[in-house]
Amino acid sequence: MIAPSLQPRIGPKEDEELQRQIVDNKGIFEPLLVEPLSDQDGCFRIIDGEHRWANYKVLVEGKSEFRQIPIEVTDRLLGDEDRLRVWIYIRRQRKEWDAQEKEMVAYRLIELVGRASAANMLGISFRKLDIRLDCRRSQSSLEKLWPQMD
Known part of the structure; x- marks a missing residue:
């Protein structure tokens, strides 16, 4: 049994296209990375x-x-910071994360390690980090207003 993590990635987890690829390939080639x-x-x-x-x-x-x-x-068992660090490293290597995921990760990193370490881990300047945070805050504000518009 594998307990899922709290990862920053968003969106539906079930994906018919991914399921079709798994069936066509008769399984998954890239192993899941897990910790005990x-x-x-x-x-x-x-x-x-x-x-x-x-x-x-x-x-x-x-x-x-x-x-x-x-x-x-x-x-070994990883802490929240190390787990996020590994997740970021993998995403950067694959170049497969979108702007919204980057914003969520930046926000979470600042909570965990502070602004300077977050910028360093993401490999971006403070200015870019602040822009990501502003985007995330704006999105959150809009999401709060959305139900009121119905």
Whole structure:
């Protein structure tokens, strides 16, 4: 059993296109990156691969050929900061995160490690970090106003 993480990524986890790719490829090639949960033997927290895991789980319910999923286990339990650091590193390597995800990560990083460390971890200037935060705050303000417009 794999316990999902609280990752910054947004959007629906179930994706028919990803499920089709898993079926066509007869499984997942890229292993999920997980860490062991210290208090639960045999349970893991997903660091990277939550969308793959969610879609694989849908396929497991209907097909016996999808009973195993490749995982790579970290050698130690990670703290929130290290987990986010790894997640950011992976996203930067793959170049697959959008502006909204970057804004959410920046906001969360500042809460965890402060403004200077957040900018350093993201590899951006304070000015760019502030712009991301302003975008996130503006979006949150608009989301609060949206129900009032109905």
